[in-house]
Amino acid sequence: MKAVGARVPRYDGIAHATGRTVFVDDVRIPGTLWVKAFRSPVHNAMMTNLDTSKAEAMKGVHVITSESVPLLEYGHLSALGIPADEPLLAKDEVRYLGQPIAVVAAPSEEAAMAAVAAITADFEEQPALFDVRKAFDADAPVIHDKGNWYTHFEDEMDRRQIRKGNIEEAFDRADLIVQGVYRPAAIEHAPIETQVCQVVPEANGRLTIYSCTQALYFSMGVVAAHLQLPLNKLKVVGGTVGGGFGGKVDTATETMCALLAQKSGKPVKWRWTREEEFLCSSTRAPWHMEVADAVTKDGWILGRKMLTLHDAGAYSRFSPYGLTKHSFHHTGAYSIPNLEFNGYVVYTNRTPTTAMRGFGVTSVSFATETHMSRIALELGIDPFELRLKNANRIGDTSPNQIPYTDPSTVPTILAIADAVGHDLTPEYAGMTPAPRSGDLLPEHLVGQLGNPEAH
Amino acid sequence: MAVKTGRGFAAIEYPTGMNQNGDPSQAWIKVKPDGRIDVFAGTSDIGNGSKTIQSQIVAETIGVPYEWITYDNSNTDSSPVCTGTFASRATFVAGKAVEKAAENVRQKILEIAGKELEIDPSDLEIIDGEVIAKGAPQKKISVPDVAAAATWGYGELITGTGAQLKPYATIVEPETGKVDLPPHSAISYASCAAEVEVDDETGTVTVTRLWQCYDVGKAINPTLVEGQIEGGAVQGLGLGILENCYPYYPSVEHRGGQFGAYLVPGMVDLPQIDTLIIENPSSDGPYGAKGIGEMANNAQPPAIATAVFDAVGVWVTELPITPERVLRALQEKAAGGGAPKRDGKTVIFDSNLSVNTVGTGIAFGAAA
Numbered sequence: 132m133k134a135v136g137a138r139v140p141r142y143d144g145i146a147h148a149t150g151r152t153v154f155v156d157d158v159r160i161p162g163t164l165w166v167k168a169f170r171s172p173v174h175n176a177m178m179t180n181l182d183t184s185k186a187e188a189m190k191g192v193h194v195i196t197s198e199s200v201p202l203l204e205y206g207h208l209s210a211l212g213i214p215a216d217e218p219l220l221a222k223d224e225v226r227y228l229g230q231p232i233a234v235v236a237a238p239s240e241e242a243a244m245a246a247v248a249a250i251t252a253d254f255e256e257q258p259a260l261f262d263v264r265k266a267f268d269a270d271a272p273v274i275h276d277k278g279n280w281y282t283h284f285e286d287e288m289d290r291r292q293i294r295k296g297n298i299e300e301a302f303d304r305a306d307l308i309v310q311g312v313y314r315p316a317a318i319e320h321a322p323i324e325t326q327v328c329q330v331v332p333e334a335n336g337r338l339t340i341y342s343c344t345q346a347l348y349f350s351m352g353v354v355a356a357h358l359q360l361p362l363n364k365l366k367v368v369g370g371t372v373g374g375g376f377g378g379k380v381d382t383a384t385e386t387m388c389a390l391l392a393q394k395s396g397k398p399v400k401w402r403w404t405r406e407e408e409f410l411c412s413s414t415r416a417p418w419h420m421e422v423a424d425a426v427t428k429d430g431w432i433l434g435r436k437m438l439t440l441h442d443a444g445a446y447s448r449f450s451p452y453g454l455t456k457h458s459f460h461h462t463g464a465y466s467i468p469n470l471e472f473n474g475y476v477v478y479t480n481r482t483p484t485t486a487m488r489g490f491g492v493t494s495v496s497f498a499t500e501t502h503m504s505r506i507a508l509e510l511g512i513d514p515f516e517l518r519l520k521n522a523n524r525i526g527d528t529s530p531n532q533i534p535y536t537d538p539s540t541v542p543t544i545l546a547i548a549d550a551v552g553h554d555l556t557p558e559y560a561g562m563t564p565a566p567r568s569g570d571l572l573p574e575h576l577v578g579q580l581g582n583p584e585a586h
Numbered sequence: 587m588a589v590k591t592g593r594g595f596a597a598i599e600y601p602t603g604m605n606q607n608g609d610p611s612q613a614w615i616k617v618k619p620d621g622r623i624d625v626f627a628g629t630s631d632i633g634n635g636s637k638t639i640q641s642q643i644v645a646e647t648i649g650v651p652y653e654w655i656t657y658d659n660s661n662t663d664s665s666p667v668c669t670g671t672f673a674s675r676a677t678f679v680a681g682k683a684v685e686k687a688a689e690n691v692r693q694k695i696l697e698i699a700g701k702e703l704e705i706d707p708s709d710l711e712i713i714d715g716e717v718i719a720k721g722a723p724q725k726k727i728s729v730p731d732v733a734a735a736a737t738w739g740y741g742e743l744i745t746g747t748g749a750q751l752k753p754y755a756t757i758v759e760p761e762t763g764k765v766d767l768p769p770h771s772a773i774s775y776a777s778c779a780a781e782v783e784v785d786d787e788t789g790t791v792t793v794t795r796l797w798q799c800y801d802v803g804k805a806i807n808p809t810l811v812e813g814q815i816e817g818g819a820v821q822g823l824g825l826g827i828l829e830n831c832y833p834y835y836p837s838v839e840h841r842g843g844q845f846g847a848y849l850v851p852g853m854v855d856l857p858q859i860d861t862l863i864i865e866n867p868s869s870d871g872p873y874g875a876k877g878i879g880e881m882a883n884n885a886q887p888p889a890i891a892t893a894v895f896d897a898v899g900v901w902v903t904e905l906p907i908t909p910e911r912v913l914r915a916l917q918e919k920a921a922g923g924g925a926p927k928r929d930g931k932t933v934i935f936d937s938n939l940s941v942n943t944v945g946t947g948i949a950f951g952a953a954a
Contacts, residue, residue, distance in 0.1 A: 133646065134641075134642040134643075134645035134646040134651075134652045135642055135643060135646040135804070135806050135873050136804070136805060136806065136807075136808070136873075137642065137652070137807065138807060138808055138809040139638065139642060139652050139807060140638075141635060141637075141638050141810070142635075142637040142638040142641055142657060143631065143637055143638075144638075174838065211608075228838070261836040261837060261838055262836040262944065262945075263836070264941045264944040264945040264948075265944065265945050265946075265947075266945075266947070267945060267946075267947025267948040268945055268946045268947040269946065269947060271947065284760060285757050285760035286760045288760050291763070292760065292761055292762065292763060293762065293763040294761060294762040294763065295762065305931065306931060307931050307932075307933065308931055308932040308933065309933050309935070310932065310933065310934045310935065310951070311901075311903060311934075311935035311936050312903060312935070312936035312937075312939040312940050313903045313936075314835075314903065314904040314905065314939060315825065315887065315905040316825075316829065316830040316831065316832065316835060316904075316905045316906060317830065317831035317832055317835065318824070318825060318829050318830070318831060319829070319831050319842075319848055321845070321848070321850050344630065344670075345630050345632050345670050345671045345672055346630060346668070346669060346670025346671065346672065347628050347630060347659075347661075347662050347665070347668065347670075348628055348662060348667045348668060348669065348670070349669060349670045351662055362662075365662070366661055366662055366663050367661060367662045368660060368661045368662075369630060369660070369661070370628070370629070370630045370631060370659035370660050370661070370665075371630070371631060371659075371660075372630050372631065372632040372633065372671075373633075374632065374633060375630075375632035375633075375671070376632075376821075377672060379632070380670060380672055405843075405844055405845070406843040406844060409831075409841070409842060409843045409844065409848060410841055410843050414831045417832070417835055417836075419941070421940060421941065421950040423950070423951065436950075438941065438948075438950040440941070440948075442836075452605065455605060455606070455757075456601075456605035458763060459601075459605060459763070459769055459770070460599065460600070460601070463597070463598060463599060464597050464598060464599040464775060472763075479836070480838075481832070481838050482831075486672055488818070488821060488879070488880045488882070488883050489600070489880045489881060489882075489883055489884045490672070490673070490880065491605070492598075492600055492601075492880075492881070492884060493825070493883060493884045493887075496596070496598045496881075496884040496885065496887075496888060497825075497884075497887040497888050497891070497905065498888075499888075500596035500597065500598065500885070500888030500889070500892075501596075501887075501888040501891045501892060501901075501903060503596075503888075504594060504595070504596075504888065504891075504892035504895070505901070505935065508895075509933055514595050514892075515595065518595075518597050522597070523599075529770075530763060531763050531764055531765045531769055532762075532764050532765075533765065533768045533769065533770075535773070536869070537772075537866065537868075537869070538599070538773065538775060539774075539775035539801035539864060539866045540597055540599065540775050542775075542801065542864055542866070543597060543775045543776055543777040543799045543800070543801055543864060544597050544777050546777065546799040546862050546864065547595065547597075547777040547778065547779050547797055547798075547799050547862075550779070550797045550799070550860060550862060551593070551779045551797055
């Protein structure tokens with residue numbers, strides 16, 4: 132029997148369907164302490180007089196704050212040279228509602244909640260920023276030391292740029308310029324399994340971390356960096372996740388639980404409530420995108436200008452990566468030879484955003500495909516034919532000037548046209564992704580061609 | 587007042603593996619004395635089915651039944667590095683690592699079988715758990731017998747490792763975004779048509795049908811990839827018409843803190859979904875596979891937004907397309923508003939939403 136291509140049953144299907152799969156929350160370790168967090172009650176504030184003494188005086192209660200963390204700031208993408216900007220636990224200021232400030236471990240869930248209730252701090256509220264469109268205004272509140280947007284792209288540029296061809300010439304030559312604004316919303320990952328973690332301090336000095344992470348080694352690296360430990364001191368146990376969709380790349384609980392396990396010498400467990408999952412866990416980012424396309428009356432897209440404001444929330448996390456990926460795909464499945472893309476990772480006082488299914492591209496697909504529909508209507512051109520005409524083909528080049536080797540834009544469009552019974556003229560119905568020639572190689576596309584054999 | 591129908595269409599692409607690459611996955615495999623196969627990989631299964639897919643790849647590559655595979659991704663002591671389950675990489679990148687490890691195991695089995703059969707290993711193949719001489723199928727030895735011979739006869743452990751890493755693509759021109767290497771692996775492609783009903787009295791949008799076509803490279807497991815595509819469609823429907831953490835974005839007020847106050851699609855929201863699969867193999871994925879896990883929720887929102895316009899003649903380009911937004915747009919249109927601004931050859935939609943209207947520190951424009 133061939134295994135590849137076969138409809139074999141899921142490896143873990145029966146266990147999932149009969150409730151016998153062991154997820155992190157099913158792990159039972161005797162003597163485990165419960166973990167709860169003292170979180171910021173405000174959106175943006177200077178914090179003083181953090182006092183955990185009453186909580187620490189409670190029987191069996193252990194507390195960690197920013198002072199307990201060997202390396203307080205470690206960026207999700209430090210390994211890629213993206214500087215850390217988020218403390219594991221807030222130190223002197225808080226930048227979003229629900230930001231963790233202190234975390235307690237106690238013999239019961241009730242005792243942990245009582246300990247959190249005994250923690251106090253003073254918050255001097257500052258004006259908060261929520262609208263990315265106003266982040267650049269002269270009178271906008273400045274919510275980060277270095278400003279309201281990320282400034283560490285290559286060569287310390289403060290935005291991600293794409294430039295290709297001659298954008299001004301494209302707009303001069305256009306018969307029509309279509310401009311629009313697209314704003315997909317922040318989305319909660321909404322996994323059935325909320326963020327959950329159990330850490331056991333072993334007799335040999337190691338920490339066993341039961342984790343719902345989507346990335347065992349990535350999360351182990353994050354814990355090791357914050358705790359300044361070599362990897363042989365940690366064992367991450369997981370690999371079976373009750374829904375992630377991108378939100379469980381964040382290592383939301385593991386590091387704090389590891390610190391509490393070290394401090395207490397006891398197993399600790401933190402299972403976020405549904406409310407914490409909705410209000411404190413990271414979300415898919417809301418995006419603000421503006422698109423202007425220069426088109427000819429017969430449906431060629433000569434050029435695209437685009438401005439993207441990526442609402443990162445309070446800290447960078449994976450957002451610079453997401454925006455870069457977004458920029459690399461801002462022409463969608465088409466060949467657009469002249470480009471001017473500017474994108475900013477903008478900070479606001481909302482829950483930090485993170486990866487989610489389609490990261491960086493879901494947004495741009497919505498913007499540019501809705502825009503393509505508008506262009507088709509403005510020009511009075513069949514929406515399938517407009518797309519087929521501009522579809523990327525073998526040898527066309529990407530926004531980064533890399534040739535496409537084997538694009539399937541044309542066959543997937545033709546398949547759907549056929550499925551919905553949409554009639555195409557023979558010229559389009561017979562189209563293939565073959566390299567451009569003849570009518571499909573107008574003068575404006577000649578200069579953008581590359582050699583697919585080179586890759 | 588009436589329920590009106592409309593159709594919209596979208597075509598998308600999505601890269602496989604991390605943008606700019608540089609994301610390793612590794613695997614190792616050992617063979618038990620009875621020929622059963624233990625696979626160790628660090629790939630979390632987030633419901634995407636990677637335990638199944640990677641087990642299928644190992645079974646196929648070695649040439650043994652799927653049921654012989656035990657897959658262990660349970661911990662970092664026994665499993666090697668996997669960068670993680672994201673970026674549509676679990677099949678494409680991590681699957682390639684297990685394929686390479688399995689190929690090394692296959693070679694080791696052939697070597698030992700060659701000694702047992704006194705045939706050059708290059709003249710042997712493994713089919714359904716048996717090592718068979720090419721062109722002389724009566725000359726054969728079972729994989730269990732090979733494993734037993736390795737263990738008890740030759741004193742060897744049959745094992746194999748594999749790793750997949752595509753080098754990091756550096757942006758060599760920050761001004762233009764030019765890169766030194768392809769920043770993507772196999773790009774996947776998809777198209778989607780949506781059919782909606784819009785009630786112009788209540789503003790309610792109902793997605794009644796979705797037609798979807800995905801180029802998956804190779805469907806390692808057609809059932810699972812169909813599940814990814816249909817599950818993604820439902821998530822895309824949520825993006826399009828239901829879900830929003832901040833109902834009054836950019837305000838942070840009135841966030842929903844429970845499922846009762848945050849609408850994810852339920853079974854009642856599901857349209858008829860027609861899924862078409864194209865297999866245009868990738869050059870560097872296992873068995874030609876590409877990764878389509880993430881893109882599966884990208885095509886529906888623009889198709890739905892376009893279908894809503896087709897139905898009732900208003901564009902809602904802030905997601906989700908809620909009844910409130912539809913009704914406000916219909917009201918604006920009835921009052922003679924909402925049309926794009928036309929100036930010479932320029933048509934400007936949505937100017938009320940633009941940075942040019944709302945902000946003062948940044949501008950965007952066709953003529954800028």
